[in-house]
Amino acid sequence: MGDLEGSTNALDVVTAFGAAWGDHDLEDTLALITDDCLFDDTDPAPDGTAYRGRAAIALAWAPIFADLSSRFEPEETFAVGDRVIQLWRYSWTGGHVRGVDVFRVTNGKVAEKLSYVKG
16 A cells, blocks of 8 residues: 555545455555445345445455455446446456446545445
8 A cells, every 4th residue: 555655536445445455455445435435235135235434344355355266356447536437347256247336535635435236
């Protein structure tokens, strides 16, 4: 996170977040979210589950980060103000899913990560 230190640029923050996620580094990923961050999961369909706060999100993400065979690949990322939209492909042994995340960045950290998948 060295080059990101102090940056509040939404695209920079989400890029660093994605790099930590791609490295399966849960600690660094969690360091890039606000204390009261909202993660709106894709599962279970159709509405998913909402997790609020670093502790709840850590529990939700732990199994994803533990699967070292999985890969997260951004397809396109763009920002409008404090919002970042990211189209992605998430692959694991035996399958993949494509989707989009809508992020909101506040004071250099992810405050919302709303996730949607193609169904």
